[in-house]
Amino acid sequence: MGLLTPHNYARHKVKDYVYPSNSNFGNALQSLIAGKPISYVSAELALKNTNIYSVVNRIASDVASAHFKTENLASRGRLEEPSTIIGRFSFWQSVVLQLCMTGNAYIPLVPGNLEHVPDSDVQIDYLEGNTGIIYQVMESNDRPAMTLRQDQMLHFRLMPDARYRYLIGRSPLESLQDSIKLDNEATKNNMDVMDKQINPAGKLTIDHYLAHGEDLEAARDEFEKANSGENSGRLMVLPDGFSYDQIEMKTDVFKALAANSAYSADQISKAFGVPSDILGGGTSTESQHSNIDMIKATYLANLNTYVNPIVDELRQKMHAPDLELDIKDMLDVDDSTLINQVNTLVQSGTITPEQGQYMLTRSGFLPSGLPAYEPVKGGDNNDNQN
Known part of the structure; x- marks a missing residue:
C-alpha cells in the first residue's frame, strides 16, 4: 500500500473483460461491454455539422494522399494496394475518417484484400493477466465471423482510454459536446428566424377588437398569406381598420448568432489540431500573427497526431520498422x-x-x-x- 493509502482501503478487482470497440462517440448504434448493450451517439449526425465535416475531410484526405515508404516490399505493396475493389485513396480516407470520428479504426490482417471493419462489428476481449487481446469480428455482408489475436488486427487508436486499460481510443468529439450544441442551436435559431419571418416584418393592428382568438388567428393568417411567399415585398393593400408598423430587425441578434457559430468553428478546429486558415479562416485566423509557411508547418506538425498512431501500429504488426508515411509534400x-x-x-x-x-x-x-x-x-x- 502507498504512503497516502487509507488504512481501510480495499482494492477492487476489475472483472469486466469485454470492451466496446470505441470509447464514446461511434457510428455504431450499439456495442457491448461486459456482455451488455451500450448505445452511442451516431457519428453520422456529427458529420451533418459543416465545420466537423470540413475538418475531418481535410485530415482524412491529406493523410490518404500520402504514400507509405519502407524497404519491406511486401508490406509496402499491400499498403499501397490494399484492395482490388476500392482505390488506395478511398480506402485510407475511410480509415482516417473513422479514426477522427471515433478514436478507433480496425483492419483485420487476413489473407486477401484489406478491409476496413466498422466499429459496430468489433468486440474486444481482454485476456486476464495482461496476456493478450482477442478481437471478435461479427459476420457482415457475407464476411464470416472471425476471432483474431492482437497480431492479426490493425487497431489504430487516438488518446487511449484509461477506463479500458488504454486499449480503446477516444474521439476528439468528446471535447466538443458544448461547442457542437452551441453551433446546432445557432443554426436552428437562424433557420427559425428565416422560416417565421415575413417580409417586411412588423406589427399588425386592428382598430376594432376581435373578441375571439380564432378571429385574431384568422386575421393574422390572411395577412401573412397576402404578404409572404410569392407576394413578399409587393405593395400592401390593407382594409379599413387595419394598420401595419414595420419592425426593424435588430442586427445584434444576428451578430450574436454569427459570433456563436464562429466560436464553435474555432473550437472544432482547435480540438482536431487544424489551423482555421487551412479551412478557410475563422474569427481568430492564424494569418494575423504568422505567414502561410508557418501555418503549413503547424498543420503538418499537428497532423502527426493522426499519422503516428497509424505508422507505429503498421511498423509493429507488418514487420516494417523503417516504415514512414511521406506527408511533407502534401501541401x-x-x-x-x-x-x-x-x-x-x-x-x-x-x-x-x-x-x-x-x-x-x-x-x-x-x-x-x-x-x-x-x-x-x-x-x-x-x-x-x-
Missing part, C-alpha cells in the same frame, strides 16, 4: 516551399548551387540532364549596338 503542390528552402540553404552557404540543383532535380521539379547555365556575354551586346 507543397507546386514545389514553392521546397524551392524557397533550397534557395535559403544556398544563400546561407549551407549547400552549393550545384547541390541545390541536385535536390530540385531529385524531387522532380527540374528535369534530369538539364544543360549547364551559360550567361550571355556582354561583348556581344556591345558589338550589336555598334
Whole structure:
C-alpha cells in the first residue's frame, strides 16, 4: 500500500473483460461491454455539422494522399494496394475518417484484400493477466465471423482510454459536446428566424377588437398569406381598420448568432489540431500573427497526431520498422516551399548551387540532364549596338 493509502482501503478487482470497440462517440448504434448493450451517439449526425465535416475531410484526405515508404516490399505493396475493389485513396480516407470520428479504426490482417471493419462489428476481449487481446469480428455482408489475436488486427487508436486499460481510443468529439450544441442551436435559431419571418416584418393592428382568438388567428393568417411567399415585398393593400408598423430587425441578434457559430468553428478546429486558415479562416485566423509557411508547418506538425498512431501500429504488426508515411509534400503542390528552402540553404552557404540543383532535380521539379547555365556575354551586346 502507498504512503497516502487509507488504512481501510480495499482494492477492487476489475472483472469486466469485454470492451466496446470505441470509447464514446461511434457510428455504431450499439456495442457491448461486459456482455451488455451500450448505445452511442451516431457519428453520422456529427458529420451533418459543416465545420466537423470540413475538418475531418481535410485530415482524412491529406493523410490518404500520402504514400507509405519502407524497404519491406511486401508490406509496402499491400499498403499501397490494399484492395482490388476500392482505390488506395478511398480506402485510407475511410480509415482516417473513422479514426477522427471515433478514436478507433480496425483492419483485420487476413489473407486477401484489406478491409476496413466498422466499429459496430468489433468486440474486444481482454485476456486476464495482461496476456493478450482477442478481437471478435461479427459476420457482415457475407464476411464470416472471425476471432483474431492482437497480431492479426490493425487497431489504430487516438488518446487511449484509461477506463479500458488504454486499449480503446477516444474521439476528439468528446471535447466538443458544448461547442457542437452551441453551433446546432445557432443554426436552428437562424433557420427559425428565416422560416417565421415575413417580409417586411412588423406589427399588425386592428382598430376594432376581435373578441375571439380564432378571429385574431384568422386575421393574422390572411395577412401573412397576402404578404409572404410569392407576394413578399409587393405593395400592401390593407382594409379599413387595419394598420401595419414595420419592425426593424435588430442586427445584434444576428451578430450574436454569427459570433456563436464562429466560436464553435474555432473550437472544432482547435480540438482536431487544424489551423482555421487551412479551412478557410475563422474569427481568430492564424494569418494575423504568422505567414502561410508557418501555418503549413503547424498543420503538418499537428497532423502527426493522426499519422503516428497509424505508422507505429503498421511498423509493429507488418514487420516494417523503417516504415514512414511521406506527408511533407502534401501541401507543397507546386514545389514553392521546397524551392524557397533550397534557395535559403544556398544563400546561407549551407549547400552549393550545384547541390541545390541536385535536390530540385531529385524531387522532380527540374528535369534530369538539364544543360549547364551559360550567361550571355556582354561583348556581344556591345558589338550589336555598334
